[in-house]
Amino acid sequence: MRKTFVLLTAATLGLAAAGTALAQDEPTKACFIYVGPIGDFGWTYQHHQGLLEVEEALGDAVETAYLESVPEGADAERAIERFARSGCDIIFTTSFGYMDATNKVAGRFPDVKFEHATGYKREHPNVSTYNSRFYEGRYIQGVIAAKMSEAGVAGYIASFPIPEVVMGINAFVLGAQSINPDFKVKVVWANTWFDPGKEADAAKALIDQGVDIITQHTDSTAPMQVAAERGVKAFGQASDMIEFGPETQLTAIVDDWGPYYVERVKAVREGTWEQVDIWAGLAEGHVVMAPYTNMPDDVKALAQKVEESIRSGEFHPFTGPINKQDGTPWLAEGEVADDATLLGMDFYVEGVDDQLPN
Amino acid sequence: MLESVLITIATAATPLLIAAVGELVVERSGVLNLGVEGMMIMGAITGFAVAIVTGSAWIGVLGAILVGAAFALLFGFLTLSLVTNQVATGLALTLFGLGLSGMIGEGFVGRPGVKLGQVDIPFLSDLPHVGRLLFGQDPLFYVSLLLTAGVAYFLFSTRAGLTLRAVGDNHDSAHAQGINVVAVRYLAVMFGGACAGLAGAYLSLVYTPQWVENMTAGRGWIALALVVFASWRPWRVLAGAYLFGGVTIGQLHAQALGVAIPSQLLSALPYLATIAVLVIISRNRRLTMMNTPASLGRPFVPER
Numbered sequence: 001m002r003k004t005f006v007l008l009t010a011a012t013l014g015l016a017a018a019g020t021a022l023a024q025d026e027p028t029k030a031c032f033i034y035v036g037p038i039g040d041f042g043w044t045y046q047h048h049q050g051l052l053e054v055e056e057a058l059g060d061a062v063e064t065a066y067l068e069s070v071p072e073g074a075d076a077e078r079a080i081e082r083f084a085r086s087g088c089d090i091i092f093t094t095s096f097g098y099m100d101a102t103n104k105v106a107g108r109f110p111d112v113k114f115e116h117a118t119g120y121k122r123e124h125p126n127v128s129t130y131n132s133r134f135y136e137g138r139y140i141q142g143v144i145a146a147k148m149s150e151a152g153v154a155g156y157i158a159s160f161p162i163p164e165v166v167m168g169i170n171a172f173v174l175g176a177q178s179i180n181p182d183f184k185v186k187v188v189w190a191n192t193w194f195d196p197g198k199e200a201d202a203a204k205a206l207i208d209q210g211v212d213i214i215t216q217h218t219d220s221t222a223p224m225q226v227a228a229e230r231g232v233k234a235f236g237q238a239s240d241m242i243e244f245g246p247e248t249q250l251t252a253i254v255d256d257w258g259p260y261y262v263e264r265v266k267a268v269r270e271g272t273w274e275q276v277d278i279w280a281g282l283a284e285g286h287v288v289m290a291p292y293t294n295m296p297d298d299v300k301a302l303a304q305k306v307e308e309s310i311r312s313g314e315f316h317p318f319t320g321p322i323n324k325q326d327g328t329p330w331l332a333e334g335e336v337a338d339d340a341t342l343l344g345m346d347f348y349v350e351g352v353d354d355q356l357p358n
Numbered sequence: 359m360l361e362s363v364l365i366t367i368a369t370a371a372t373p374l375l376i377a378a379v380g381e382l383v384v385e386r387s388g389v390l391n392l393g394v395e396g397m398m399i400m401g402a403i404t405g406f407a408v409a410i411v412t413g414s415a416w417i418g419v420l421g422a423i424l425v426g427a428a429f430a431l432l433f434g435f436l437t438l439s440l441v442t443n444q445v446a447t448g449l450a451l452t453l454f455g456l457g458l459s460g461m462i463g464e465g466f467v468g469r470p471g472v473k474l475g476q477v478d479i480p481f482l483s484d485l486p487h488v489g490r491l492l493f494g495q496d497p498l499f500y501v502s503l504l505l506t507a508g509v510a511y512f513l514f515s516t517r518a519g520l521t522l523r524a525v526g527d528n529h530d531s532a533h534a535q536g537i538n539v540v541a542v543r544y545l546a547v548m549f550g551g552a553c554a555g556l557a558g559a560y561l562s563l564v565y566t567p568q569w570v571e572n573m574t575a576g577r578g579w580i581a582l583a584l585v586v587f588a589s590w591r592p593w594r595v596l597a598g599a600y601l602f603g604g605v606t607i608g609q610l611h612a613q614a615l616g617v618a619i620p621s622q623l624l625s626a627l628p629y630l631a632t633i634a635v636l637v638i639i640s641r642n643r644r645l646t647m648m649n650t651p652a653s654l655g656r657p658f659v660p661e662r
Contacts, residue, residue: 036571036572037460037570037571037572038571039460039463039464039467039569039570039571040570040571040572041467041468041570045467045468068571069571069572155614161621186614186616187613188610188613188614188621189613189621189622189624189625190625191621191622191625192575194570194572194575195575195576196561196565196566196568196570196573196575197370197373197561197565197566197573197575197577198575198606200565200566201366201369201370201606201607201610202610204362204366204607205363205366205607205610205611205613205614206614208359208362208363208366208611209359209611209614209615220566220568220570220573221468221568221570222566222568225470225566225567225568239468243468243469243470244470244568353616354616355616355618357620357621357622
C-alpha cells in the first residue's frame with residue numbers, strides 16, 4: 001500500500017508541471033466536513049489547519065468551504081450531499097463515522113471526488129481513504145511513559161471502542177512494556193470525542209487512583225490542564241498542547257494533514273486524481289512528534305532513537321512475539337502485523353488492564 | 359482520596375446547579391426558556407475573554423453574568439413583548455449563542471486562561487479530611503449554595519416570591535389583581551440568564567480554564583431537565599445536580615478501578631438514575647401537579 005502511495009506521489013508530481021498549463025480558469029472547490037468545532041484545538045482544528053494550507057498553497061485557484069460539528073450518522077449524509085450539490089469538486093469527510101454516508105453520496109455523484117479520513121470502505125471509484133499511523137507515536141509515548149512513571153501506572157482517557165482507539169491503546173502498552181514488563185494502563189472510556197468537563201473529570205478520577213501519567217484519545221486540552229494542576233505528566237493529542245502544560249507535556253502526536261490535502265486538491269485540479277488508500281505515518285510526515293520536553297536527556301535520547309527506528313522502517317511497533325489479552329498467541333517471533341488486522345483491531349494485547357467494551 | 363472525589367463531584371455539579379436554579383425561577387414565573395445552553399456558552403466565552411483581556415477572573419465573572427442577562431433580555435423581548443413562541447425562540451437562542459460564541463472565541467482558541475483561585479482560609483482550609491472540601495473550594499461553589507438557599511427563601515417566604523409564583527400559576531388572575539405580569543416575567547427571565555451566564559463562566563474559569571467551542575457540551579440541557587426532575591423545588595435541584603455529578607464521577611472511578619460493566623452502560627448511568635428518580639417522584643401526581651407552574655409556556659397578552 002505504501003508503495004502505491006509513493007508511486008502515486010511521483011505520478012502527481014510528474015504531471016504537476018504539465019498540469020499548470022491545462023489548469024481551468026474556474027477555481028477548484030474543496031469542501032470539508034468536520035465532526036467537531038474548528039476551535040477544539042484538537043482533531044478538527046488540525047484538519048482546518050490543512051484547509052488553510054490548501055488555501056495558501058493554491059491561492060486563487062481554489063475555493064474552500066467547510067461545515068463544522070456535523071454529527072456522525074444521518075445528518076452527515078445530508079451535509080455531504082448538500083456539498084456535492086453545491087458544486088464541490090472534492091469533499092473531505094474527516095471522521096470515521098462518516099464512512100457509510102460518504103460512500104452513499106459518492107454513488108450518487110460520480111463526478112465529485114470524495115476523501116474519507118480513517119475509514120476502510122471504498123465502494124465507488126471516486127472514494128479514497130486516508131489515515132495516519134498514529135500508533136507509531138503512541139508506541140513512543142508508551143516508551144516514555146514507562147521511563148517517566150514512578151507509580152508504573154498510566155491513565156488512558158479513551159473515546160469510543162473503535163479499531164483506531166484500540167490500536168492506540170495496544171501500541172502504548174507495547175511501548176511501555178518494552179521498558180517495564182509490569183507496566184499497567186488504566187483505561188477510562190469517556191464515550192465522547194469532545195467534552196472538556198468530562199475529560200477533565202476522567203483525568204481527575206485517574207489521578208485520584210494513583211496514575212502519574214495521563215494520555216488521551218479524546219480531543220480537548222482539558223486533561224492536560226488537570227495534569228498540570230495536579231503535578232503529573234501528560235501527552236498532548238492531535239495538536240501541540242505545550243501552552244496548556246509547559247511543565248507537563250512530555251510530547252504530543254501532531255496530525256499534519258496539510259501536505260496531503262494540498263496534493264489531492266492539486267490532483268483534482270489537474271485531472272490526475274485517482275482512488276487511493278493511504279496510511280502514512282512518521283516517515284511521510286503525516287504524524288509529527290512535538291518536541292520531547294520535561295524529561296531527562298537519556299529518556300529524550302531513547303525516545304528519539306525509537307522514533308528514528310520507526311521512521312526508517314527498521315522497526316514496526318506491532319512486531320511479535322505478541323499475545324492477545326487472554327494469552328493466546330497473535331504474532332510469532334519477528335512477525336509483523338498486517339495493515340488489515342490493525343485497521344480492524346477489536347482485541348487487546350496482553351497486559352492491558354481493561355475489558356474492551358463491545 | 360474520598361475528599362478529592364467529593365471535590366470533583368462538587369465541581370461537576372456546581373455549573374448544573376447554578377444554571378438550573380436560574381431556570382427554575384424563570385419557569386416558576388410561567389416562562390419556558392430553552393435557551394439555557396446558548397446563554398451558558400455566551401457566559402463561557404465572555405467570562406474567558408474578559409478575564410484574559412483584563413487579567414481578572416472576577417471581572418470575567420461579572421461580564422459573563424451581564425452578557426447572560428442581556429441574552430435573556432433578547433429572549434424576553436421576543437417572547438414577552440412580541441409574544442413569539444417560547445419553545446422556538448428558546449431553541450433559536452441556543453443555536454444563536456453556540457454560533458456567536460464560536461465566532462467571538464476564534465481568537466481565543468488555544469490560549470490558556472485565567473483560573474479563578476480557590477478560597478484559602480488560614481487554619482480551616484488545612485483541616486485534615488474536610489478542610490479543602492468545606493473551606494477550600496472555589497468561591498463560586500459557595501455562591502451556588504447561597505444562590506439555592508436564597509432562591510428557596512425568596513420563592514416560598516417572601517411576598518415578591520409569592521407574586522412571582524402567582525404569575526406562573528395563573529397569569530390572568532395575577533393580572534386581574536393588578537400585578538404587572540410582563541414586568542415580573544422580564545425580571546425572572548433576566549435572572550435566569552444571569553445564572554446561565556455565571557454557570558458558563560464557571561466552565562471557562564474554574565472547571566476547565568480554557569476556551570473551546572461547544573465547551574458546554576449539553577450542560578444547559580441537563581440543567582433544564584434538572585428543573586423538571588426537581589419538580590420546581592430549589593433544594594431538589596441541588597439534590598439532583600449532586601446526584602447527577604456523583605453518578606458521573608462515580609462511573610469514571612468504577613472504570614478506572616476496572617469494574618467489569620460495559621462503559622457505555624456506565625456512561626448512561628447518570629441519565630438512567632435521573633429518569634428512575636423522576637419516575638419515583640412523579641408517582642404522586644397530586645404533588646407534581648401542585649408544584650408545576652400551571653401557566654408554564656403559555657403566552658400572555660394583557661386584555662385592554
